[in-house]
Amino acid sequence: MDQYLTFNVAGEPYGVTVLKVTEIIDCVTLTFVPGMPHWIRGVLNLRGAVVPVIDLAAKFGLAATVLTPRTCVVMVELDHEGEHLVLGVMADSVDQVIELRPDQILPPPSFGAKVRADCIAGMGCSDGPFVVLLDIDRVLSSSEIVAATQADQAAVLAS
Numbered sequence: 061m062d063q064y065l066t067f068n069v070a071g072e073p074y075g076v077t078v079l080k081v082t083e084i085i086d087c088v089t090l091t092f093v094p095g096m097p098h099w100i101r102g103v104l105n106l107r108g109a110v111v112p113v114i115d116l117a118a119k120f121g122l123a124a125t126v127l128t129p130r131t132c133v134v135m136v137e138l139d140h141e142g143e144h145l146v147l148g149v150m151a152d153s154v155d156q157v158i159e160l161r162p163d164q165i166l167p168p169p170s171f172g173a174k175v176r177a178d179c180i181a182g183m184g185c186s187d188g189p190f191v192v193l194l195d196i197d198r199v200l201s202s203s204e205i206v207a208a209t210q211a212d213q214a215a216v217l218a219s
Contacts, residue, residue: 061159064184066191067134067151069125070117073191074151075158075184080136080196082146084154087131098124101150106135113148119199125150136196149196158191160184165193 064075065084090102090113099119103110113133118124125131133148168180179198184191 061161062165063157063159064191064193065134065157066155067132068153068155069120069151070122071152073155073189074116075191075193076134076136076149076196077181077193078157080138082135082137085133085135085148087127087133087150101125104133104148106146106148109146111135111146111148113150114199115150116199117150117152125152128152138197140197158184158186160186166190 063078065078065081066073066075068074085106088104090104092102093100096102096112099115101113101115101118101124103112105111115125130153132151132154134151134154135146135148138145138147164185165182166185167182169183179195181193181195184193
C-alpha cells in the first residue's frame with residue numbers, strides 16, 4: 061500500500077505521496093516578492109531557509125486561497141534535474157494520511173489537449189469521493205521551478 065497526505069484546495073480533495081512531504085506548518089506571515097507569478101504567494105523563513113510558497117488554487121486557475129485558521133503550508137521536496145528543492149504548498153486544510161492499494165488508484169481521465177493532466181498521478185478511490193493524486197514533481201514545470209528558485213535568491217539578497 062502507498063500512503064498519501066490528503067488536503068483541500070478550493071474545497072476539493074487532493075493528495076500527494078507522503079514520501080515527498082517533509083512537514084506541515086501553520087500558514088505564517090509570508091513575505092511578498094515583487095515580480096513573481098501570481099501563484100507564488102511569497103516566501104517564508106523555515107529555520108533560516110527561504111522557502112517559496114505556492115498557492116495551488118491560483119496555480120490551477122482558481123481564486124487565490126483565502127487565509128483562515130485552518131490554512132496551512134505543506135512542505136514538499138521536489139526533484140528537478142537531480143536537485144532537491146523544498147517548496148511550500150498552501151492548502152485550505154489538511155485532512156489525513158490515507159493508504160491506497162494499486163488497484164484503488166485509477167488513471168487520470170483524458171481531458172483533451174487543452175488541459176494539462178500530466179501533473180495528475182491518478183485518481184484515488186477508496187471510501188467516498190475521488191482524491192486527485194498529484195505528481196508534485198510535475199505540478200510545476202521546469203521554467204516555473206527556476207522562477208521559484210530565483211524568488212529564493214532574490215529574497216536572500218533583499219534581506
